Amino acid sequence: MKQVLQDLDIGELSALVAALGEKPYRARQLFEGLMQGKAISQIPVSAALKNALTEQFEDEPVKISETFVSSDGTKKFLFLLADGNIVEGVLMSYKYGNTQCVSTQVGCRMGCKFCASTLNGRVRDLTAGEILGQILAVNRAEGGTLKDRKVTNIVLMGSGEPFDNYENVVKFLRLVTAEGGIHISARNISLSTCGLVPEMRRFALEDIPLNLTVSLHAVTDAERARTMPIANKYTIADILDACAFYFARTGRRYIFEYSLIEGENCDERHALALAALLKGKPCHVNLIRLNEVKERTLKPTSEKEAYRFLGILEKQGISATLRRSMGSDIGGACGQLRAKYLAQGKANEEVSP
Ligand code: SAH
Numbered sequence: 224m225k226q227v228l229q230d231l232d233i234g235e236l237s238a239l240v241a242a243l244g245e246k247p248y249r250a251r252q253l254f255e256g257l258m259q260g261k262a263i264s265q266i267p268v269s270a271a272l273k274n275a276l277t278e279q280f281e282d283e284p285v286k287i288s289e290t291f292v293s294s295d296g297t298k299k300f301l302f303l304l305a306d307g308n309i310v311e312g313v314l315m316s317y318k319y320g321n322t323q324c325v326s327t328q329v330g331c332r333m334g335c336k337f338c339a340s341t342l343n344g345r346v347r348d349l350t351a352g353e354i355l356g357q358i359l360a361v362n363r364a365e366g367g368t369l370k371d372r373k374v375t376n377i378v379l380m381g382s383g384e385p386f387d388n389y390e391n392v393v394k395f396l397r398l399v400t401a402e403g404g405i406h407i408s409a410r411n412i413s414l415s416t417c418g419l420v421p422e423m424r425r426f427a428l429e430d431i432p433l434n435l436t437v438s439l440h441a442v443t444d445a446e447r448a449r450t451m452p453i454a455n456k457y458t459i460a461d462i463l464d465a466c467a468f469y470f471a472r473t474g475r476r477y478i479f480e481y482s483l484i485e486g487e488n489c490d491e492r493h494a495l496a497l498a499a500l501l502k503g504k505p506c507h508v509n510l511i512r513l514n515e516v517k518e519r520t521l522k523p524t525s526e527k528e529a530y531r532f533l534g535i536l537e538k539q540g541i542s543a544t545l546r547r548s549m550g551s552d553i554g555g556a557c558g559q560l561r562a563k564y565l566a567q568g569k570a571n572e573e574v575s576p
Contacts, residue, residue, distance in 0.1 A: 224306040228280040229257050229352030229359070232398060243275050251403070258404040260363030281305040285356030287364055302357055304329070308346060312357050312381050314365070320375030320411075321365070325357045327392055328383025333417050334452040335438075337482060339516045340382035349383070351394035358405060369405060376411040380436075385414050386422035396431050409433040415480060420457040423465040427472040435469050436478040436509070437462055441488050442496040450487065450521070459500065466506065476505040482513045483524040483532060494532045498539030508536060508543035 231239065237250040249268060253276075256266030262283035263276050288303040298314045310326040331338070332345035358374050367373030377399065379385045385392045392414070399407050413434040416423060423435070439459070441447035447454035466477045481497065483489040501508065510533055513523035524532070529545055536543040 224304075225281045226279055227284045227305075227350045227352035227356075228253075228263060228276060229284060229356050229398075230350050230394070231352070232394075232401065233403065243272065245272055254403065255369070258359060258369055260359035284350075285353055285360050287360050290364070300357075300361060302326075302360065304349075304353060310349065310353075310357070310382055312361065314361055314374070321373055322376040322378055323358055323361055323374045324378045324380050325354055326381030326383050327354055327379055327385045327388050327395075331383050332387065333384045335417065336450040337440075337484060337513055337516065337519055337521045339518065342518055345383075345387075348388040348391055351391045351398055354379075354391065354395040355398050355405075358399065358407075362405065372405060372407070374405070375407065377407060377413070378436075379412070379414045384417055384419065386416045386419040386426070389422050389425070393426070393429055393431070396429075396433070400431070413478070417451060417453045418457055418462045418465075419453070420461045420465045423462070424468055427465075427469040430473075432473045432475050434475065434478055435466070436480055437466065438482075439479045439497075440482050440484070442493050442500060446488065450484070463500070463504070466504070470505050476507060478507045478509055480509050480511070482511050483529050484513045485522040485524045485528075487521065489524045489528055489532050491531075491535060494535035495539070498536055498541050501541055502539065506542070508541055509546055510536075510543060511546045 228236075233250060233254050236254055237247060240247065240250040240253070249272065252268060253266060256268075257263075263280060264273055264282050266273070284305045286303045287300050288309070289301040291299040293299070296316050300312045300314070302310050302312060304310065308329045310329055312326060313324040315322045315324070326349065328348050329346035330343050331341040334341050358377065362372055362374045365373035379392065396409070396412065396414075399405060399412070400409050409432050413436050414426075415436040415438060417438045423437075426435070438451070439447075439462075440450060441454070442459075444454050444458050447459065469475065469477060479501070481488070497508070510529060512526065512529050513521060515521075515523055533543055533545045
């Protein structure tokens, strides 16, 4: 695979343009074209410059290969990368704007028992430009521009563990929040981690005040380890300390994801223990009923039980919401669509939703 031009920030593009003997303003022109979601060959610069660039860089490193539209308006995309790998993303419409869920790795190696992304392990990390490319491609496909964006919010909750690809993810965050680009504010970005404690602490020092989200899904380390292997490495206490550190550095409250799994984590005692863990902390809990994954045996709790769990948390003074599951008819859960795509025999074959 050639390099990814979208990995470069404006300073790096300027250096490249100078090295190619071009006028300095070409860097800004290239940056703007790329941020509009254009392929190199579609940017209005000289043929000579385009040729020089496409010798070294992929013309279009992230292409939308399939789009699925759910009955609730949610769209799911399959993205084709230059080396033939596939990642997926989702665009959800809300009153305040459109939230895109992006992938940070091809597959994942964290091994969570409920998640489809990790079924075949991690294939490779995405570069910063490949993560960004998913957003640029969708913004363009939806008719958005740099002024009138069709992607207003981002969640790093697609395939992959963002903090297992730390450098590229941080570079992506700097690119996507940069002025002159698509310029999405860190406040409109949520990064979800399974709880890689050293990287959480390191990230607190990066000065990127986004919404830090941690996948908790359990109230004791032993129970957590049953569904999340990472719990054998870092304890819930370590995670809570790292969250407190993040809050101290950024002033941003943090969020816990808690997927309700039948017979696993959603009894009254779990709700009470969760409330006890989080009482008085500047945090919010996002409950979601497990999205059933075909290849997995775990089941979601009933809607009634989910509301009961929410009620207990609220009564204990914990800020919490039960999220609607969106786009489940098109494979809304992480990695489902890619898993289906792979199961059906890879590249260029039609996948019906
Ligand atoms: N690796 C990161 C981000 C990707 S997953 C993380 O672990 O946080 C985004 C969220 O979806 C996580 O909270 C993850 O635990 C959750 N998730 C994965 N599979 C799910 C499923 N089948 N049903 C409900 N939530 C799921």
